[in-house]
Amino acid sequence: MNTVPGPTHQAGEQGPCPQQGERAVNPPPHTHLLAPTHYCPGCHHGIAQRMVAEAIDHYNLREKTVAISSIGCSAFIYRYLDIDILEAPHGRGPAAATGMKRARPDSFVFTYQGDGDLAAIGLAEIMHAANRGENLTVVFVNNTVYGMTGGQMAPTTLVGQKTTTTPGGRTLVEDGGPLRMAEIIGGLDGTAYAARVSLHDVKHIRAAKRALFKAFEAQLQSKGLGFVEMLSGCPTNWRMDPVAANTRIAEEMIPAFPLGVYKDILAEATTTPAP
Amino acid sequence: MPRAIILAERCKGCLLCTTVCPVKILRRSTVVNSQGYAIAQVSDMSLCTGCGSCALICPDMAIRVFAPEKQERGA
Amino acid sequence: MSPIHTNKKSTPPLATALCQGTLGNQRATLPRSGFAKAPKRFMKGNEAIAFALIAGGVRCYFGYPITPQNEIPETLAVELPKVGGTFVQAESELAASNMLLGAVASGIRACVSSASPGISLMQETISYMAGSELPGFIINMNRGGPGLGDIFTGQGDYFQSTRGGGHGDYRTLTLAPSSCQEAYDLTLLGLDLAYTYRNPVIFHGDGIIGTMKEPVRLWQPKGINNGTVEEWQLNGCAGREKRLIKSVFLEPGTLPAHNRKLMAKYASMQKEARAEVFAVDDAKLVAVAFGSAGRIVKSAVRALREQGLRIGLVRPITLYPFPEKILAALAAQGKHFITIENNTGQMVEDVRLAVRGLGDSDFFGYMPGELPCTDDFLEPLANAYARSGRMRRRNP
Numbered sequence: 001m002n003t004v005p006g007p008t009h010q011a012g013e014q015g016p017c018p019q020q021g022e023r024a025v026n027p028p029p030h031t032h033l034l035a036p037t038h039y040c041p042g043c044h045h046g047i048a049q050r051m052v053a054e055a056i057d058h059y060n061l062r063e064k065t066v067a068i069s070s071i072g073c074s075a076f077i078y079r080y081l082d083i084d085i086l087e088a089p090h091g092r093g094p095a096a097a098t099g100m101k102r103a104r105p106d107s108f109v110f111t112y113q114g115d116g117d118l119a120a121i122g123l124a125e126i127m128h129a130a131n132r133g134e135n136l137t138v139v140f141v142n143n144t145v146y147g148m149t150g151g152q153m154a155p156t157t158l159v160g161q162k163t164t165t166t167p168g169g170r171t172l173v174e175d176g177g178p179l180r181m182a183e184i185i186g187g188l189d190g191t192a193y194a195a196r197v198s199l200h201d202v203k204h205i206r207a208a209k210r211a212l213f214k215a216f217e218a219q220l221q222s223k224g225l226g227f228v229e230m231l232s233g234c235p236t237n238w239r240m241d242p243v244a245a246n247t248r249i250a251e252e253m254i255p256a257f258p259l260g261v262y263k264d265i266l267a268e269a270t271t272t273p274a275p
Numbered sequence: 276m277p278r279a280i281i282l283a284e285r286c287k288g289c290l291l292c293t294t295v296c297p298v299k300i301l302r303r304s305t306v307v308n309s310q311g312y313a314i315a316q317v318s319d320m321s322l323c324t325g326c327g328s329c330a331l332i333c334p335d336m337a338i339r340v341f342a343p344e345k346q347e348r349g350a
Numbered sequence: 351m352s353p354i355h356t357n358k359k360s361t362p363p364l365a366t367a368l369c370q371g372t373l374g375n376q377r378a379t380l381p382r383s384g385f386a387k388a389p390k391r392f393m394k395g396n397e398a399i400a401f402a403l404i405a406g407g408v409r410c411y412f413g414y415p416i417t418p419q420n421e422i423p424e425t426l427a428v429e430l431p432k433v434g435g436t437f438v439q440a441e442s443e444l445a446a447s448n449m450l451l452g453a454v455a456s457g458i459r460a461c462v463s464s465a466s467p468g469i470s471l472m473q474e475t476i477s478y479m480a481g482s483e484l485p486g487f488i489i490n491m492n493r494g495g496p497g498l499g500d501i502f503t504g505q506g507d508y509f510q511s512t513r514g515g516g517h518g519d520y521r522t523l524t525l526a527p528s529s530c531q532e533a534y535d536l537t538l539l540g541l542d543l544a545y546t547y548r549n550p551v552i553f554h555g556d557g558i559i560g561t562m563k564e565p566v567r568l569w570q571p572k573g574i575n576n577g578t579v580e581e582w583q584l585n586g587c588a589g590r591e592k593r594l595i596k597s598v599f600l601e602p603g604t605l606p607a608h609n610r611k612l613m614a615k616y617a618s619m620q621k622e623a624r625a626e627v628f629a630v631d632d633a634k635l636v637a638v639a640f641g642s643a644g645r646i647v648k649s650a651v652r653a654l655r656e657q658g659l660r661i662g663l664v665r666p667i668t669l670y671p672f673p674e675k676i677l678a679a680l681a682a683q684g685k686h687f688i689t690i691e692n693n694t695g696q697m698v699e700d701v702r703l704a705v706r707g708l709g710d711s712d713f714f715g716y717m718p719g720e721l722p723c724t725d726d727f728l729e730p731l732a733n734a735y736a737r738s739g740r741m742r743r744r745n746p
Contacts (some may be wrong), residue, residue, distance in 0.1 A: 016339050026331065041287035042291055083586075095449050095451075098449050099460065103454075103460060104457075104585055125445055127441075242289040
């Protein structure tokens with residue numbers, strides 16, 4: 001049976017519970033399965049996927065959600081979230097999500113994609129899904145390299161950044177400059193919300209969660225596409241330790257990828273998102 | 276008394292938590308879990324404010340933070 | 351060659367659709383409920399397909415403009431909304447096929463249509479649908495190729511349809527109509543078979559079938575058979591475990607096991623093989639031709655039978671599974687074969703495989719861009735007929 005039911009609440013450590021007179025400050029989101037992830041130490045996919053699970057819990061969507069997973073490190077979200085998930089070919093998530101949402105408009109449908117998937121091979125799909133104003137939510141994790149395949153140049157690689165396919169550093173002429181997706185998607189009429197956030201420190205993680213909730217709202221309010229780009233690191237392929245990788249996000253990525261909201265036509269949030 | 280519990284088998288020793296603790300009580304330890312990671316450790320639980328920053332930045336949900344009931348929510 | 355006299359008196363034996371699974375009894379391709387009383391309209395094959403899709407319960411269509419199939423999206427853009435369906439024109443056939451992937455994964459009947467170049471863009475997705483066991487319905491109105499080719503007709507996509515045109519080991523059930531009515535009927539059959547086998551189905555039409563007009567009875571199927579869709583559709587995990595639909599199997603041993611499972615499925619599909627069998631009983635030579643070629647060759651066979659040449663026709667209706675048992679049975683009776691198709695020789699390989707050791711097949715291919723009429727096939731058939739007496743039977 002190909003559609004093997006995913007691991008649910010299995011052996012992963014449930015972890016300690018609050019005792020008498022205590023409250024849990026960060027209870028694990030119900031939608032996130034408890035099996036430890038396979039992601040590299042310091043990989044921000046863990047933060048992003050936990051945040052997505054928190055948003056699904058917040059809007060009580062777990063039983064109505066179908067996620068479209070992509071190809072790359074981001075693909076393995078299908079192991080970690082307790083929701084229905086369809087795996088789409090590389091870059092085709094927004095198209096598969098379009099079909100899924102058009103077929104079942106009352107499902108909550110989102111794609112979870114990396115930069116190679118969304119901005120390289122899948123660029124046409126994300127552009128046209130946004131331009132058609134599809135009622136979808138797109139979570140775009142940008143770590144400037146192809147992680148799963150070993151750290152090659154991605155469309156978002158910084159000029160001068162060394163990767164396994166730009167050994168001398170990415171050159172503006174011939175290799176091109178980093179594609180700024182939040183601005184591009186924000187410039188399309190069918191987009192209801194587009195923002196770029198970062199996951200490299202606590203303040204930015206809290207802001208990222210608010211932006212993610214807005215991207216959920218775009219779909220819940222049927223206003224069009226909700227898009228959130230999350231700047232992330234890839235310690236393994238950047239050949240850095242996780243702490244240094246977070247510094248690089250702050251000092252090199254953010255100047256090249258300005259954070260901010262690039263489109264927001266949403267009414268006030270239907271329910272006030274938790275901080 | 277607020278507390279932050281490191282789940283040894285989930286921690287991958289990325290040490291991101293050590294960079295955000297406002298009272299600097301998280302650090303690398305010499306304890307190695309079954310995956311071979313040198314995990315993080317709380318040096319002085321008494322200083323913990325229960326703010327939850329460590330749990331927020333942890334990519335692996337390897338930290339559970341608890342605070343007294345009546346204390347208003349962390350920052 | 352003496353001039354042909356066609357006299358109306360001797361009507362040739364009726365064509366019977368033979369289903370290989372029931373080689374013995376010859377039943378019609380598929381039960382057509384309410385056929386006789388169904389409204390009859392004069393329309394193009396493309397339009398017939400569009401109305402069949404709606405009658406077959408398709409509620410999502412994804413397409414892209416490409417000749418010679420444009421009447422399909424154009425008709426559905428008007429008709430689908432009337433039944434609460436959704437029409438989406440995608441940015442490419444590649445995107446359209448992935449929209450299909452998403453829609454059918456949700457359990458809703460959906461389809462895409464295109465023509466040769468567009469179908470090439472869908473091959474990766476079709477491989478994913480086979481690997482993910484998804485009942486996508488893909489309509490290819492084959493046109494001239496390779497490359498841009500022309501905008502009319504051809505049968506050069508035979509291998510692509512029947513060999514699994516994308517990567518990996520898989521097959522797609524492939525149906526080839528030779529009339530507007532059959533296009534309507536096979537659309538309904540194909541949609542059900544996709545769900546019965548949880549496998550993509552290729553509807554292999556061509557430019558002639560799509561753009562010619564014939565009377566079509568728009569009969570409505572009694573029920574829609576969606577097979578086991580309730581067990582695998584992704585519609586939110588309320589009240590059940592989460593479900594995954596994917597084609598990646600990384601854990602050791604899982605991919606081989608999955609491939610074995612798919613192979614067993616394709617074996618179980620063999621019983622779906624269907625062919626029209628015409629005037630083969632006394633035949634010395636049997637012509638094998640599908641789709642539009644099949645109907646033109648049939649006229650040529652009729653004409654030569656009028657002259658006393660004992661020629662018959664087998665017209666594969668399913669290109670995969672190929673009706674090999676029917677051909678082997680005929681070869682065992684010492685009959686000779688000639689394969690006629692609108693390409694440079696593709697189905698002929700399946701015919702030769704089917705009759706290997708028992709007989710052989712001549713071949714006559716007419717090129718994409720050449721529109722044959724009956725007379726064009728008289729000479730090749732007559733030549734093959736003359737040779738069929740002297741063909742040495744290769745020892746098995």
